[in-house]
Structure formats: structure tokens, C-alpha cells
Amino acid sequence: MKIGMITQWYDPEPGPAALPGVLARELVKRGHNVNVVTGFPNYPDGRIVDGYKLKPRMRETLDGVNVTRTYLFPSHDGSLAKRLLNYGSFGASAAALGLDSLRGADAVWVNYSPITVALPMFLQRYLRGTPLISEVADLWPDTVMVSGFTAGSAAGRVTGPVLDAWVGSMYRASDAVVHIAPSVGRILAERGVPSAKTHYIPKPANEDVFHPFGRSIRDELNVGEDQVVLLYAGAMGAAQGLETLMVASRSLDPEKIVCIMAGGGNDEERLRDLAADAPAVRFIGRVPQERMSNLMASADIAYISLVDDPLTPLTMPSKTQAILASGTATLVAASGDVVDVVQSAGAGLAVDQNDPADIARGLQQLVSLGRAGLAAMGATARRTYEDQFSVEKTTDKAEQLLGLVAGRPLAQRPQGNALQTVPLQRSHIDTVAALHRRSFPRFFLSELGEGFLREFYRGFLDDPSAVTAVVVDAGGKVKGAAVGTTEPPGFFRRLLKRRLFGFVARSASIALREPARAPRLLRAVAYRGEVPPDLPGAALLSSICVDPESQGQGVGGVLLRGWTEQASQQGAQAAMLTTDADGNDAVNAFYQRLGWELHDAYSTPEDRRMNRYVKNLERPVSGRTDDDD
Numbered sequence: 001m002k003i004g005m006i007t008q009w010y011d012p013e014p015g016p017a018a019l020p021g022v023l024a025r026e027l028v029k030r031g032h033n034v035n036v037v038t039g040f041p042n043y044p045d046g047r048i049v050d051g052y053k054l055k056p057r058m059r060e061t062l063d064g065v066n067v068t069r070t071y072l073f074p075s076h077d078g079s080l081a082k083r084l085l086n087y088g089s090f091g092a093s094a095a096a097l098g099l100d101s102l103r104g105a106d107a108v109w110v111n112y113s114p115i116t117v118a119l120p121m122f123l124q125r126y127l128r129g130t131p132l133i134s135e136v137a138d139l140w141p142d143t144v145m146v147s148g149f150t151a152g153s154a155a156g157r158v159t160g161p162v163l164d165a166w167v168g169s170m171y172r173a174s175d176a177v178v179h180i181a182p183s184v185g186r187i188l189a190e191r192g193v194p195s196a197k198t199h200y201i202p203k204p205a206n207e208d209v210f211h212p213f214g215r216s217i218r219d220e221l222n223v224g225e226d227q228v229v230l231l232y233a234g235a236m237g238a239a240q241g242l243e244t245l246m247v248a249s250r251s252l253d254p255e256k257i258v259c260i261m262a263g264g265g266n267d268e269e270r271l272r273d274l275a276a277d278a279p280a281v282r283f284i285g286r287v288p289q290e291r292m293s294n295l296m297a298s299a300d301i302a303y304i305s306l307v308d309d310p311l312t313p314l315t316m317p318s319k320t321q322a323i324l325a326s327g328t329a330t331l332v333a334a335s336g337d338v339v340d341v342v343q344s345a346g347a348g349l350a351v352d353q354n355d356p357a358d359i360a361r362g363l364q365q366l367v368s369l370g371r372a373g374l375a376a377m378g379a380t381a382r383r384t385y386e387d388q389f390s391v392e393k394t395t396d397k398a399e400q401l402l403g404l405v406a407g408r409p410l411a412q413r414p415q416g417n418a419l420q421t422v423p424l425q426r427s428h429i430d431t432v433a434a435l436h437r438r439s440f441p442r443f444f445l446s447e448l449g450e451g452f453l454r455e456f457y458r459g460f461l462d463d464p465s466a467v468t469a470v471v472v473d474a475g476g477k478v479k480g481a482a483v484g485t486t487e488p489p490g491f492f493r494r495l496l497k498r499r500l501f502g503f504v505a506r507s508a509s510i511a512l513r514e515p516a517r518a519p520r521l522l523r524a525v526a527y528r529g530e531v532p533p534d535l536p537g538a539a540l541l542s543s544i545c546v547d548p549e550s551q552g553q554g555v556g557g558v559l560l561r562g563w564t565e566q567a568s569q570q571g572a573q574a575a576m577l578t579t580d581a582d583g584n585d586a587v588n589a590f591y592q593r594l595g596w597e598l599h600d601a602y603s604t605p606e607d608r609r610m611n612r613y614v615k616n617l618e619r620p621v622s623g624r625t626d627d628d629d
Helices: 015-029 080-102 115-128 142-146 154-173 184-190 243-251 268-274 289-297 318-326 337-344 356-367 370-388 391-405 426-439 450-458 488-498 500-513 515-526 555-569 585-593
Strands: 002-006 033-039 057-062 065-070 107-111 132-136 176-179 198-200 228-235 257-264 281-285 301-305 329-333 348-351 420-422 466-472 478-485 539-546 574-580 597-603 609-616
Touching: 002 015, 002 080, 002 115, 015 033, 015 065, 015 318, 015 391, 033 080, 057 080, 065 080, 080 115, 107 115, 107 391, 115 132, 115 154, 132 154, 132 391, 176 184, 176 391, 184 198, 228 289, 228 356, 243 268, 243 301, 243 356, 257 268, 268 281, 289 318, 301 318, 301 356, 318 329, 318 337, 318 370, 329 337, 329 356, 329 370, 337 348, 337 370, 348 356, 356 370, 420 555, 426 450, 426 478, 426 539, 466 555, 478 488, 478 555, 539 555, 574 585, 585 609
Parallel strands: 002 033, 002 107, 033 065, 107 132, 132 176, 176 198, 228 257, 228 301, 257 281, 301 329, 329 348, 539 574
Antiparallel strands: 057 065, 420 466, 466 478, 478 539, 574 609, 597 609
């Protein structure tokens, strides 16, 4: 597709301003022609970046993305007049000079903050009829009022209703409205945006900058190996509410804890004054983007703060994904969506933003874990990022939505009641874990809970020996899943290594509640696939489950054939599986009907009698699927 993008913020600007470029580059990698209309880079300090010279228009190509830059008045200070001039100048110049590059676009993605981008957006929509997607990164006009930009002023009281009407017209002009924080969907519905038009697509991090592979610069920062580093990196303005952290830091022992403040903004000098009697606090100024991965690697805890305001529960700061991607434990002084993400993942703690004593207590609680414990929490944060916020995953959603609004769906679903087999994806994990539990409610893995099952199935996503198959219906609903491996001993060793923290956490919780399960858990940890000596190289079907509501619809046959075909394509010449021998006649008959042969029978330490079946995979399996279950 030819995809357009209108955004005032773009590379080489850092922080959240870099995220439109993350999406644009990924779309180019997927074969799309991407054309961006943006301004001259001047964020965050209001100065034009070295290498650029302000002019009415310039064109360049960055990483395969066609970029058209149009004039703006560079400013990012607290002046109302200058900020309005900054926003308005870009909107006007983009409308007058930038839209020729979007001619013939199949769809245009609009970063609607600031809302002066409505000028080129309306021209593109109403003169050219181009389908539009508006991305609500900052909720307008709310974000302007919170920032102190017009709060309490006569201009704010007068312009509030005008801004509301302006934003409403942007929503109406859009074919889809994307929100990056879950709770914003409810607010958009309350403001009259049809729920069918809204789509939750979270922001990823800039993975070129934020990742867990940076080099620590603790020596350069004069931080000892035994000291815990709390890092705040970002803007220092009214919206962040960092005053309470400065007050809380007065009680910190600088021999044990170092609070590093990286960044700058309108409130920096006031914060420095507040920290004058807090020796644990160090201000290091703005850090170049290329050094951020090393700075993050030096931190044990990252700090997220939002001023206590009605907008706070609806806000997902971009630093949230940056911290998760970096694999860093988090202390959150906020409420709402960002707290839900961090706490549900077990990636950090939340504290009361208004209470310095509570901030200090939360920090001390994290410090008590030690640097090793905080590193383990950071590993959980990284897994959460990979599961929910990665560039690959968020771009999948954006790409599908672009195809939808453009009337050019990227992947055709099977028609009618036909079933389709696809590889297991991260997006399937929660559904498959729940399906497994419904299918086998009294089996051991199911009794360990969906959390344990999610860890188990995630282990099949990236292993080179994994063999997976998921059956979906015409609407994309998961009907069944099968997972296994062509190298059982090596796979289960790698599975334990990769998912160790998750398995240990889940297993320890279960063992504490039910000590009698501990021996069985230990055997599960030691499990290596139990391949008989006479079946070397056989692929193992570890798990297969079919939605109980889909029994008799041919799902099982499609699923098993899809899995064996994939195993054959990956080089396996034979496959094996085990199933209960007693009280399981229908399942045993099912396998035999599909050509699996009984190899042997054995008993587990719990005296559970099992049948082991094998199948020759020298040629791809084929046959009817209609009658198989």
C-alpha cells in the first residue's frame, strides 16, 4: 500500500517524538511505500537540530521513508504565544506545501497532537477522499489544560469549547480512531465517537534505543556496585509532578541509593532547588538518544510520575514502554492504566504521587529486594513488553487497520465455515491457555493455572525446534492448538532456561499453597520429553487441545494434520505422542483413525496408565478433514 503520515514530530527528535518514525520504518520493512509530512526537528528544546536549516520545504529519505518537511516556528518553552505559533505554523505550512507527497495514498495515519494538524488532515480527507486514521497519543484538549499551558486562564475558559468542537470534527473526519491507553476508549465513547471506530493499539518503544543490551556506565556516573540507582529520564514540567520525589529523596541514604535525574524542562530549576538538601539526588541534564540504552543499563529502578489530575488515569507515558523494553523494574507515582500495566506484570510497584512518605516507602521496599531481585523484576518487565508492546506486535495491528480502512485487507480469511491452520503467535497465548484449561480441567497443567500455561505456550514461540499449529475459523476465532518439538531434550532444557523466572514464580506459589504437589512439580522441571531409545529423532506432540464447543466439527483432524505436516517440513521423519490409556477410548480411536500406531504402554509415578503412539512422517500427510474430530 501507499501509506501517508501527518505528524509534527519525527526523527531525529528523541523520546515520544521518535515513535512515528518507528511505525513508518517498520511499514517500509513490510513492503509499503510510506510518505511522511512533518516539521523541522526542534523538540525538546525549541532549537533546530544540527544538520537542518529552516526553510519553507525540504525533502529527504530516511531509512526508506520519504519525508517532506515544512516550515514551523521553532519553540518549546512555556510561552503561550510561541507555542501557538509553533503549532499553527506547522499546520498551515503542511496544508499548503506538504500534501502533494500524499497524492494517491491508500490511507493516511495522523498523529493528531497538536490538533492544528487538522488543517492538512481535512484537506486530504475532504478534497481527496483519502481514508484517515487519527491516533490519540495525547487526549485533547485535556492535555493542554493539565500542562498548565492555558489552565485557569481567560484564554483557557474561552477556547475550551472551541477546542472540543475542533477535536470532535477530527474524529468525525476519521475512518478509525486509535487510542494508546486502554481507558481512553471509554472517554472517546462518552464524547460521541462510535465504539466501532475506536481501536486500542499501544505504542511500542524505539527498540533501537531501548533494549536490555546496553553497557552500564555506573563508573562514569560515580555509582558504586552496591548502590541502587533510581533513574528518572524525561521531561521536567508541570505534568510530571516531580516535586514529591525531590521531597521524598531527602530521607534517602546516599550511600545506598542514588537518584539520577536525566532530562530537562520548565520546572528543572525549581526541582534543583527542592533537591538542594537531598544529597542522593543528582541532575545530569539531557542525555543524547544514542546513550540512553547505556543509561538504562545503569539503573536498577526507573521512575514514572504524573501529576494527580483527572487525566492521569487515562495516560500511558511513552517512557512506560521504554522502561519495559529496557528490562528495568519500575516505581510508578501515578494511577490508572500505567499502574495496571506495571502491577499486573509484576514489573514494579505503585505509590501515591501526592505523598512523599509513600514514595520513600515504596522505594525502600524495592531496594530491599537487592539488585539481583530488581534484575529479576526487570526480566519480567521485558517479557511483558515482548508480549504486549513490541514493534512487531503493534505494527501488526496498525497494518491490519490501515488495510481495513483502505479497503485492502492484508490477509484474506477462509470463507464460510472453512478452517485455517496458522502458526502459534503471541496474540494466541492467552486464548490457547484458557482453551487448554477448558479442554482438560482436571489435568495437572490445567490445575497449575492459566499463568503457568501461558509460560508453557510462550516457550514454543521462538525456539527453532518448535512445531506449532493453531486452527482458526472464518472469523479468526481460535478453535484448537497443538504444540511440540522436533528436538524434545534440547527444547525442554531451553524452555526451562528461557522461562525459568516465570516457571519458578508460578511453581513456588503453587507449592506454598499445596506442598503435596512439590514432587510432581520437580518432575515436571526435569521432564525432557521421555523419548524411547528406539525412536531417536522423533518429533514430540507435547499438547493438543480443541475447544469443547467445537467437538464434531473436524477441528481435531485439521489440527493434527496441520501439526504433522509442519513437523515433516521441519525434517522430522516420525512423530510421537502420549495419551491416557484408561477411560479415553474415543481419543485413542481418533489417533488410530488418523494413522497413529500404538508403540507401547507405560505407567507414570502416579500410576496413571499411558499409551504412546507413533506416526511415520516420511511424506506429508493428506486426507479428508470433514469427519475427523
